[in-house]
Amino acid sequence: MxxxxxxxxxxxxxxxxxxxxxxxxxxxxxxxxxxxxxxxxxxxxxxxxxxxxxxxxxxxxxxxxxxxxxxxxxxxxxxxxxxxxxxxxxxxxxxxxxxxxxxxxxxxxxxxxxxxxxxxxxxxxxxxxxxxxxxxxxxxxxxxxxxxxxxxxxxxxxxxxxxxxxxxxxxxxxxxxxxxxxxxxxxxxxxxxxxxxxxxxxxxxxxxxxxSNETCLIDPVEVARTIAGLRPGSHKGERGHVGIVGGSAGTPGAAVLAGAAALRAGAGLVTIATDDREVQAQLLAHRPELMVQPRGAEPVPAAKVLVVGPGLVREADRAGLAALWLEDRRPAVWDASALAEIAVRSPMPRVITPHPAEAARLLSARTGESWTAARVQADRPLAARSLATVTGAVVVLKGEGTLVAEGARLGVCVSGGPALATAGSGDCLAGVIAALLGRGLSPWAAATAGVHVHGVAGERLVVGAVALDIADAIAAVLAAPEETHPRFPRRVLG
Ligand SMILES: NC(=O)C1=CN([C@@H]2O[C@H](COP(=O)(O)OP(=O)(O)OC[C@H]3O[C@@H](n4cnc5c(N)ncnc54)[C@H](O)[C@@H]3O)[C@@H](O)[C@H]2O)[C@@H](O)CC1
Ligand SMILES: Nc1ncnc2c1ncn2[C@@H]1O[C@H](COP(=O)(O)OP(=O)(O)O)[C@@H](O)[C@H]1O
Ligand SMILES: [K+]
Known part of the structure; x- marks a missing residue:
């Protein structure tokens, strides 16, 4: 709490x-x-x-x-x-x-x-x-x-x-x-x-x-306790298997980053599902810890949790995603171009991670109103809550002061800084949240802890660091989560 x-x-x-x-x-x-x-x-x-x-x-x-x-x-x-x-x-x-x-x-x-x-x-x-x-x-x-x-x-x-x-x-x-x-x-x-x-x-x-406490700060004390309560798992299968539907020809990197971050956040196994042989070869060359398999009708059947979207730039690679959104029962994090495939509310446990432009596109498509990134930024709490209503998902609205919305409930992230504004940083976030879902957290708990931890990892880096550095810093943050944060308010009694 x-x-x-x-x-x-x-x-x-x-x-x-x-x-x-x-x-x-x-x-x-x-x-x-x-x-x-x-x-x-x-x-x-x-x-x-x-x-x-x-x-x-x-x-x-x-x-x-x-x-x-x-x-x-x-x-x-x-x-x-x-x-x-x-x-x-x-x-x-x-x-x-x-x-x-x-x-x-x-x-x-x-x-x-x-x-x-x-x-x-x-x-x-x-x-x-x-x-x-x-x-x-x-x-x-x-x-x-x-x-x-x-x-x-x-x-x-x-x-x-x-x-x-x-x-x-x-x-x-x-x-x-x-x-x-x-x-x-x-x-x-x-x-x-x-x-x-x-x-x-x-x-x-x-x-x-x-x-009512509908709007709150994401509390570093609560995040630290949540992380401390995660079971270490006696073998890799117990720490959750994350499947990643991502990577198109020419852009395998996003899937690698999501996978690397998931591993650093404690996922036992990470498998990337892609039918493209060239992408398969590139993925293994990038990060040998990852596994790769063809996508098939049910991507990575052994996975407990999915990440859908990193690097799926080719339209052909997004075929079948609408059904996956609606019907796949596994908890899933949806990101990037996969967000364009969301046409209805999903009854399944879902976390979506749009940046303001993606949020605007999704809101325009789902509400019939005209949303722009500027309109999202003019009232970020409203945009995040509206997205939660129309998608049924836990919404992570990215950007400085990331918001997490579930129904009317809103969490405001205090961590994060300019070092996170680097290509691929959002892919790392998707991987971290998926790993936490795989370790048994609810969508709300995984999303709030995930954005806080990702933000702290980014703060420990210098501007100029690359996204793989964020993925690598995440393990250290999870190993020793701090109960304080310089941007969390100080309380005085008067
Ligand atoms: N007894 C209390 O209720 C307490 C109130 N406190 C203080 O009182 C504040 C709230 O006071 P008020 O309700 O009087 O309101 P404010 O002092 O925040 O301002 C209201 C005034 O601003 C003008 N105004 C409104 N929008 C404007 C705009 N866009 N441009 C220019 N002027 C504008 C209005 O005409 C009105 O006169 C709190 O923020 C807090 O600092 C504290 O002293 C704690 C106790
Ligand atoms: N100035 C900033 N302060 C805090 N967090 C930031 C800042 N800029 C970007 N971020 C974070 O970095 C990540 C960028 O994600 P995204 O926009 O999807 O980029 P990409 O597609 O390159 O991965 C998000 O988690 C976002 O909240
Ligand atoms: K003031």
Whole structure:
């Protein structure tokens, strides 16, 4: 089970929790704001060295947090100022301004003058706002990003959509974001993830009645436990036999990579099914550990799990895949060009691993709507969930901040980096997930553990590494899975 505090709240879930805590339970709103600001002030203190702290404040309660941060720091003897960017002030913000002024905190209207280096605190907009940004925040974000000094965002960097991670305009580029009670999907989904910096979850006593945990981070603690629970297997047959339907003339490499990654992820045996004699010869030359056999009506009958798609570029090599999708009872990972053969929901255990362009093609074909890769990227959670609905599969939507969807459930991967952006890296991922399925994990568990492990393996490589290096790094990650990850939020209590 994912730890409760690793679940993610959407904008409406956060607002409902605020309302419940304040209205139903009677916790005064200023008490929550004080606790929120105290956590942010501590983080600003840790980031400042001997720099002053400047809070850029919007019109709502996010702005109220900013003024309270300036007041708390001022009380600790830190040179801290607040800058009000809007004419309009919410009642909580007005209350904070009045209190801060009584205590001698300097509060100005408009952006700070000059180029003095300072910690810039983004208290412009929080979870009450929805992008695209309007003025004066478009200009304020550009000013802040160009100003020298560390950047701290309160709750969410201004400009990021808290629910989707989309950034339809300029975005505050934070080094650190302090978010309240639960993190938000937008801090971990591309492109929001890059703008959030280090994410700190501050528990400030807001409680929710909503016990659903449909959206969560893929928790490295859970992944490590899942991996530790895998049986080593006393002989190779017990660790699962993976069959790979892949490799066309001229592109045998993708099948080799999927196979190599499956072996590194603990598959006992890997057999590649292809009818092309030239491909068969090339496969064996590439990786002698692999086995090769003709495809036939039922590919690799001895295999417990299939990977379908790596390198199947020739149309003739995709004949019969539609029936395989629908009828083959074995758990299977479907990838690359094989995804074009999916015409209906499959009742069988399936994991599909599209990148955004493949996801768009599949969604267009299956929904009759017009999807492009850009539309997928504009709301990755929606795209992943829609694909899960129309295919019946566990969906791995690849890319920075990979998503895993099963029905309405969504897992967000924290691991992975630019070294993974290399030809064949996706083939390795398919092989890892298949190996984990073969070792007895459910499609959800295999997909979530698979993307996390693949991401960590990629992080251990330098940019310029090739896909076979990823496959080879996977064994080391599985041998000693770590329960922490630098991009998994740090939790503070306030
Ligand atoms: N008492 C509470 O409920 C607590 C609230 N907290 C803070 O309050 C925040 C939420 O506060 P609010 O609900 O007041 O909302 P925000 O402060 O996030 O922003 C709402 C304001 O932004 C404006 N706005 C919305 N979309 C915009 C856009 N695209 N461009 C420009 N302006 C836009 C709206 O007109 C509105 O005035 C949280 O993110 C958190 O920082 C914390 O203090 C914790 C306790
Ligand atoms: N910048 C990045 N950060 C994190 N992961 C990435 C990044 N770029 C690519 N990846 C990952 O690398 C893999 C690439 O897969 P794919 O697009 O299918 O490429 P290929 O077809 O070359 O194998 C996916 O798992 C994807 O999530
Ligand atoms: K903010």
């Amino acid at each position: 994912t730890r409760a505090w690793a679940t993610l709240w959407t904008r409406s879930q956060a607002a409902a929790a605020d309302r419940h805590t304040i209205v139903d339970l009677g916790t005064p709103s200023p008490v929550l704001m004080e606790r929120a600001a105290l956590c942010c002030a501590r983080e600003a203190l840790a980031m400042r060295g001997d720099l002053p702290v400047w809070a850029l404040c919007g019109p709502g309660n996010n702005g109220g947090d900013g003024v309270a941060v300036a007041r708390i720091l001022h009380g600790w003897g830190v040179p801290a100022r607040a800058f009000l960017l809007s004419e309009r002030l919410s009642p909580e913000l007005a209350q904070q301004v009045a209190l801060a002024e009584k205590l001698g905190v300097r509060i100005d209207r408009g952006l700070p003058p000059g180029q003095e280096e300072a910690v810039i605190v983004d208290a412009m907009l929080g979870t009450g706002a929805a992008p695209p940004l309007r003025q004066p925040f478009v200009a304020a974000v550009a000013w802040a990003n160009a100003h020298p000094g560390p950047k701290l965002a309160i709750d969410i960097p201004t400009g990021i959509d808290a629910d989707t991670g989309a950034a339809p305009g300029p975005v505050f580029a934070a080094d650190r974001t302090v978010t309240f009670v639960r993190s938000k999907p937008g801090l971990h989904v591309t492109p929001g993830r890059a703008a959030a910096g280090e994410v700190v979850v501050a528990d400030i006593g807001i409680v929710s009645q909503d016990m």
